[in-house]
Each structure stands twice: as C-alpha cells, then as structure tokens.
Amino acid sequence: MTIGGQGPYGPPWPPPGNPYGPAGPYPPHGRPPPHGPRPPSAPFPPYGHAPNHPHPYAPYGPYPPPPRPSLWRRFREDEWPTLRELLGIVRRIPGCIWGLVLCCGWPFVVLLLTYPLARSARRASLLVFPVDRARRLLDPDLVLLQKIRAGLALAASFAILAVWGTSEDWEEAQDQFTLRLMTTPWLLLLTAPLVLAVLFRFAPPAARPGMWSRLRPARRAVLCYFGAFTAVPALLLGMFALYREFPDSVPVAVLVVALLAPVLWLVFFVVLSSPTAVRTAFNTTQVHAALPALLTGVLVWEFAALNLAIAELPPGPPLVGMSALLGGPASVTALVWWEIRRLRTRFGVSLRG
Structure with missing residues (x-):
C-alpha cells in the first residue's frame, strides 16, 4: 500500500506515526550511525593531523613527500641549515677526521662563531637577489x-x-x-x-x-648592494680612526669590538650576493x-x-x-x-x- 498517491514508491518524507521507533538522539529518525556514536564535543581533525592517520603519506595525500634537498644544494640555492643541523651532520664524521680538526681547532671555532652571521647574511641576500631570477627562459x-x-x-x-x-x-x-x-x-x-x-x-x-614597473626590484637591489659595498670600508676607516685617536680609551675599544659584527655581516652579504647580482644584473633581467x-x-x-x-x-x-x-x-x-x-x-x- 502506498501513501500519497498511486505511485509504487511513495513520497520522500516518512509516513505518519513514526514507524521506525521512538525518536532518539541519533539522526535520522532515531537510527544510530553505522560506525557508532560520535561525541558531539570532539571536532573533526584536519586531514593529515590525526594521531593514527591510515594513509602512509599523510599529510601529502596519496603522493609521497617531496625529497629533501641535499646539503650542497641548500648551501648553493636555498637557505642554509641552522647551526644545530650542521652540528648534527658533523657528528657523523669519522673519528680520524675529527683528530685532524682538533689539531688545528681555531679555524673550526672561528667557523662556529661566524656561521650564524653568514647564515643571516645569506638569508638577506636571498631576499634581495632571489636565485630563481637568474634566467627567465632556460x-x-x-x-x-x-x-x-x-x-x-x-x-x-x-x-x-x-x-x-x-x-x-x-x-x-x-x-x-x-x-x-x-x-x-x-x-x-x-x-x-x-x-x-x-x-x-x-x-x-x-x-x-x-x-618600468619591473625595474623597481632592480633599484632596491642596487641600493642594498652598493650601500653595503661602501659601508664596509667606511666603517673600517672609522674604527681605525677612533682607535688611533683614543688608543687607551676603554669605551672606544668596546665600541670598536662591537662594530666588528656588523662589518663582518656586511662583508658576508656582499660576498654571498655578488654571484647572483652579477648573473641577474641587479634584478634587471626581469x-x-x-x-x-x-x-x-x-x-x-x-x-x-x-x-x-x-x-x-x-x-x-x-x-x-x-x-x-x-x-x-x-x-x-x-x-x-x-x-x-x-x-x-x-x-x-x-x-x-
């Protein structure tokens, strides 16, 4: 017997009288969900962030994660690794090589002290002179x-x-x-x-x-590069003049030592940005x-x-x-x-x- 006409399937709404039983907390019409109840307060986790996600390549979906670039490529084209990552790589060096490093330990100590400055200058050089702008058409x-x-x-x-x-x-x-x-x-x-x-x-x-609009990055790049290029000798001459004028002054000596870090950062910036600056002609290749x-x-x-x-x-x-x-x-x-x-x-x- 059909309800609401002579059609063989009946209307899309349920018949009167609730034939499926008393109304319960589970929609629709009191029937529980097929996989059991779900707490209403638990939010849906974003894809790939569940603790036990069934997919082996989460959060990359059905594709494997992209390969990590090599250390040489990171030093050449990308941001340099942090000092902690670099020390983790250095720990895997054989002991015989460590013996040679300890024999002449002062270059290693200087490298550890100056590496954060070089990494910061490298990051700034990538912002001013991106590597991908070297050639528009390869x-x-x-x-x-x-x-x-x-x-x-x-x-x-x-x-x-x-x-x-x-x-x-x-x-x-x-x-x-x-x-x-x-x-x-x-x-x-x-x-x-x-x-x-x-x-x-x-x-x-x-x-x-x-x-003309594409020349704006070039003007900024020229100002940054030649500003750093001319600031290095200006700061060095100022430091030598101060030390020569006040050789016994403790504040002047502290100021000269404090200015060594900015001068070294500017030197790293000029050296690390020069290859890309020359290849891109100060970003005018765009x-x-x-x-x-x-x-x-x-x-x-x-x-x-x-x-x-x-x-x-x-x-x-x-x-x-x-x-x-x-x-x-x-x-x-x-x-x-x-x-x-x-x-x-x-x-x-x-x-x-």
Whole structure:
C-alpha cells in the first residue's frame, strides 16, 4: 500500500506515526550511525593531523613527500641549515677526521662563531637577489654550450701560461682575476643603464610601462648592494680612526669590538650576493629576457679593453697573444648572437617585443 498517491514508491518524507521507533538522539529518525556514536564535543581533525592517520603519506595525500634537498644544494640555492643541523651532520664524521680538526681547532671555532652571521647574511641576500631570477627562459642546449666554452677558455689560458708563462705572468694573471672580481659590479652598474636605454628605445610604447614597473626590484637591489659595498670600508676607516685617536680609551675599544659584527655581516652579504647580482644584473633581467645576453656581450669587450690598458698581451708569440686576447670576447659574442636568435625563434622574444 502506498501513501500519497498511486505511485509504487511513495513520497520522500516518512509516513505518519513514526514507524521506525521512538525518536532518539541519533539522526535520522532515531537510527544510530553505522560506525557508532560520535561525541558531539570532539571536532573533526584536519586531514593529515590525526594521531593514527591510515594513509602512509599523510599529510601529502596519496603522493609521497617531496625529497629533501641535499646539503650542497641548500648551501648553493636555498637557505642554509641552522647551526644545530650542521652540528648534527658533523657528528657523523669519522673519528680520524675529527683528530685532524682538533689539531688545528681555531679555524673550526672561528667557523662556529661566524656561521650564524653568514647564515643571516645569506638569508638577506636571498631576499634581495632571489636565485630563481637568474634566467627567465632556460635553454638547456645554450647552458651546456656556455659551460663547454668556459671550460675551453680556462684550459686554453692555463695551457698558454704553462707553455710560455713565467712566474711574473702567473702573478699578473692572479692580479687580473682579483681586479675583475672587484670591478665587475661597478662596470655592471655603469653598463646596465646603457643597455636598458637601448632596449627601451627598441621596445614598443605599449610595453614600456610594464618594463618600468619591473625595474623597481632592480633599484632596491642596487641600493642594498652598493650601500653595503661602501659601508664596509667606511666603517673600517672609522674604527681605525677612533682607535688611533683614543688608543687607551676603554669605551672606544668596546665600541670598536662591537662594530666588528656588523662589518663582518656586511662583508658576508656582499660576498654571498655578488654571484647572483652579477648573473641577474641587479634584478634587471626581469625587464627583458635578452638583457643578460646583451650585458654579457658588452662586458667581455670592456674587460678585454681594461686588460689591454692595464697589462700587456698574454705571453707567447704575438699571434697567440692576440688570439688569446680577442678569442674570448669573440666566442662570447657569437654565443650571445645565438642566444638572441634562439630567443626569437623558440620563445618569440625579440629586441623590439
């Protein structure tokens, strides 16, 4: 018998009279839940935070947890491990190596004292110069060719010095390397505005407001880097002047010792942020994808002119010296031209777009 019409299934509501028994505390209609009662005061735990979660990969769902990056990768691309984590890794070193460390223990003690400052400076450098901004468009073939070219250039320079070089030539090569490290940020600061002006000149008017907006991180990065770069010698000169003026003053000596920590932090910041700052041209690579290639092509010729103005030709016959002087910039220029061509053909990025 049906209720509420001649249909074979009846209405969706229960029939009158509560045929399922007296009303109880369990909905619906007094029937208990299939898995037993649940206390009303116990909240539902979030997924993955239950004490005995049935899934083996909680809280990552049906997927395994991501692999932890290696220690070398953390030191190179990520935030450095804490001192406690580092000491936990050091405990697994064999005892024979610990004996060698204890024989010359003062570098280990200095490392323990300065590591927190270096880690803090590394964190600040990652905030100002993120590692992922080094290249906007990655081309594996181009990266491989650049590594091969750098290896061949280093091998050729070493071979020339080994065959025709003297002790003065080796010392001059070391001085040139140090000079290049010191002058690269300043040359980059002077060259980047010129290359950016050329790119803005070629860019269409509709794209220029977006390029201007992407220059804001670059301005902040330049202020932070060169502020730290110039603060280090200024603080050192001020400390030496104070100590020379008041050599017997205890407050001055305490002040000089207290200023050593900020100076060391600034030195760590400049050293750790310099590789990313040079690769990203102070975060100006976000303005245009072809900017790193153009800057590299201009900088190599500037370094060649600087080396020719300061030092003589590389050792060896004149033909070998001219080839060593011009071969590096010429090969880099060829790679720059190929990179710009691949940006246009593979990614649709042109100097006017």
